[in-house]
Amino acid sequence: MTHNEIPLVAFFKRMVDPSVILGSLYIVLVAMGEQFNGHYLVLMIIAFFVGTYVYDQIDLYRPLRSGRLLAFTRDTLIGWAIVVGVLMLIGHATGFSYEYSDRVMLVWFVVAPIALLSSHLAAYGIVVTRTKSTEMRSALIVGANEPGIKISERIFANPYFYIDVKGYFDDRDESRRSLGLTSPHLGKLSDIVPYVREHNVNLIFISLPISAQPRILELLEALQDTTASIYFVPDIYTFELMQARLDHIGGVPVVGICETPFTGINGAIKRVSDIVLALCILILLVPILIAIGIGVKLTSPGPIIFKQRRYGLNGEEIIVYKFRSMAVCEDGAVIVQAQRNDQRITKFGTFLRSSSLDELPQFFNVLQGRMSIVGPRPHAVAHNEMYRKLIKGYMLRHKVKPGITGWAQVNGYRGETDTLEKMKSRIEFDLDYLRNWSMPLDLWIILRTVREVTRRNSAY
Numbered sequence: 292m293t294h295n296e297i298p299l300v301a302f303f304k305r306m307v308d309p310s311v312i313l314g315s316l317y318i319v320l321v322a323m324g325e326q327f328n329g330h331y332l333v334l335m336i337i338a339f340f341v342g343t344y345v346y347d348q349i350d351l352y353r354p355l356r357s358g359r360l361l362a363f364t365r366d367t368l369i370g371w372a373i374v375v376g377v378l379m380l381i382g383h384a385t386g387f388s389y390e391y392s393d394r395v396m397l398v399w400f401v402v403a404p405i406a407l408l409s410s411h412l413a414a415y416g417i418v419v420t421r422t423k424s425t426e427m428r429s430a431l432i433v434g435a436n437e438p439g440i441k442i443s444e445r446i447f448a449n450p451y452f453y454i455d456v457k458g459y460f461d462d463r464d465e466s467r468r469s470l471g472l473t474s475p476h477l478g479k480l481s482d483i484v485p486y487v488r489e490h491n492v493n494l495i496f497i498s499l500p501i502s503a504q505p506r507i508l509e510l511l512e513a514l515q516d517t518t519a520s521i522y523f524v525p526d527i528y529t530f531e532l533m534q535a536r537l538d539h540i541g542g543v544p545v546v547g548i549c550e551t552p553f554t555g556i557n558g559a560i561k562r563v564s565d566i567v568l569a570l571c572i573l574i575l576l577v578p579i580l581i582a583i584g585i586g587v588k589l590t591s592p593g594p595i596i597f598k599q600r601r602y603g604l605n606g607e608e609i610i611v612y613k614f615r616s617m618a619v620c621e622d623g624a625v626i627v628q629a630q631r632n633d634q635r636i637t638k639f640g641t642f643l644r645s646s647s648l649d650e651l652p653q654f655f656n657v658l659q660g661r662m663s664i665v666g667p668r669p670h671a672v673a674h675n676e677m678y679r680k681l682i683k684g685y686m687l688r689h690k691v692k693p694g695i696t697g698w699a700q701v702n703g704y705r706g707e708t709d710t711l712e713k714m715k716s717r718i719e720f721d722l723d724y725l726r727n728w729s730m731p732l733d734l735w736i737i738l739r740t741v742r743e744v745t746r747r748n749s750a751y
Contacts, residue, residue: 293343308346309339311410315403319395330390333571334378336564337734341377344731346370364408371404405410427455429490432497433483435461435472438524442496443474454494460486480510487517498524533687533726551690552728562731565664569657583648587614590639596652601669606689609661611669612652642668647744653695665733666694667721678714688721698724698732701739 313335320327354666357545382388430446439459446454458477465476477486495514501505507523510534514521525546553561584595596612603609617635636644643649656662662669667688670678676737679685699705699720708714724732 295484307410308407309343311406312338312342314401314405315401316395319399319402323392323395323398325395326391328548328570329574332567333387334391334567336567336571338374338378340730340734342370343372344441344734345373345377365413367411368404368409369402371407375400410631411551411657427453430454430456431477431483431487431492432456432459432495432496432498433461433480434500434524435463435476436498436500437528438526439467439496439498442498442526443472447473456533457490457544470653483510484513484517487514487519491550492517492519495519495521496524498526499520500526521706523630533722534688534728538592538668551688552725553691557728561663562660564733565691566731568664570655573654573658577647580651580667583614583643583651585614586639587643591615600650600672601693602672602675602689603661603669604685604689604692609656609693611656611693614643614650614652616650618642650695652666661692663692663694665695665736666697667724668700669693670698681711682715682718683717684722687725688718691725696736696740697721698736701736701743705743 314333316335316338317327319325320331379388380393401545402494417437432443443456446452447457456474458475459472460477460480460483462479483495497507497510511521534547534552587595593615595615597615597617598610598612600608601611617640640649653662654664657664697720699717702720703715704717704720708717
């Protein structure tokens with residue numbers, strides 16, 4: 292089925308497009324005799340995230356799939372203009388724009404879209420050559436329900452599948468069939484085999500619920516007398532799943548219902564971006580780290596770094612670092628969350644917490660591989676053991692590494708969670724992050740975190 296889905300499109304979205312954007316900047320630097328330094332590395336990272344997000348939002352690849360080259364060219368140029376605008380805005384807001392050569396930036400802004408267009412037009416030529424002789428394949432959908440409608444919509448939205456949906460078969464009367472059907476109702480299940488034989492149908496998508504197993508088995512047995520390819524669309528996809536995907540174990544097909552988003556290339560991208568960003572941040576903040584360490588030591592007795600046990604990836608215990616902000620170091624079976632005007636917090640600790648500077652040592656946790664820059668915030672072991680019994684799905688947040696910042700924190704759940712309802716809301720945001728993770732989402736969370744911590748009004 293997937294041989295007509297233009298894997299080149301997915302390949303370009305994941306690998307080639309970022310490489311073209313970043314590679315063109317590097318080539319311009321070399322060609323113009325400019326030195327590649329840390330500032331250009333930061334620019335590359337930001338450009339990667341911004342470019343991926345922008346082109347995904349405008350669905351750059353839709354006009355390419357439908358053969359509209361002029362529209363594709365327009366969307367490429369408009370998308371790049373947006374990327375350039377965002378980069379300039381970030382540069383002026385952070386003061387980084389003065390670190391870059393105006394000549395290099397101008398040439399890069401011109402060269403990058405030309406390189407993008409050239410690479411995509413080359414890919415388009417390859418695709419057209421491979422598919423111009425492809426014949427349309429006729430298809431039927433068994434089950435006029437939500438899964439059937441979804442598979443039909445995907446087929447209509449992708450003309451390069453070269454699939455023509457003839458219609459639906461369903462035993463129910465019209466009043467019980469799902470709304471939104473764009474193809475005709477062709478009959479009952481008993482009419483399928485005669486129709487397939489008469490019209491030489493190529494593909495059949497069975498979207499009946501799992502509860503209809505006897506009817507499915509009966510249909511499969513009857514269809515063995517045809518040459519149609521048969522695909523089962525399980526109705527589990529109508530539920531709210533977490534990173535659901537198809538896989539196989541030793542050749543046996545399985546359906547992943549609850550999975551981490553960081554598998555395969557996604558895991559590699561996440562880890563590389565964590566290392567690069569953590570190194571850049573730590574190098575830039577060395578003077579601040581030293582100053583904070585001195586401030587902690589001079590203002591209260593005790594260690595500079597507070598180490599606390601937390602649950603990490605897959606619920607395994609890890610040690611998390613923070614600058615000590617309290618006069619005590621609690622890490623026992625019972626831990627009281629920090630509250631406003633908490634007497635345990637030192638005066639210097641109050642400043643560290645309100646500015647989130649106490650979290651900076653956790654970038655070392657990121658380099659160790661224990662944490663990620665973006666992910667669900669780690670809770671104390673004692674709190675985990677308490678809330679896992681009270682909140683459904685609580686432990687699912689540990690399917691990924693804990694983060695220095697997260698989706699819940701930038702949505703108002705930073706600091707103390709003094710009620711069960713607040714903790715439930717925080718967990719729901721954590722699970723929402725797992726369901727919808729993308730690198731642009733990580734970038735958006737980082738940018739919002741920078742804005743949030745400047746307000747200094749929610750952490751204690």
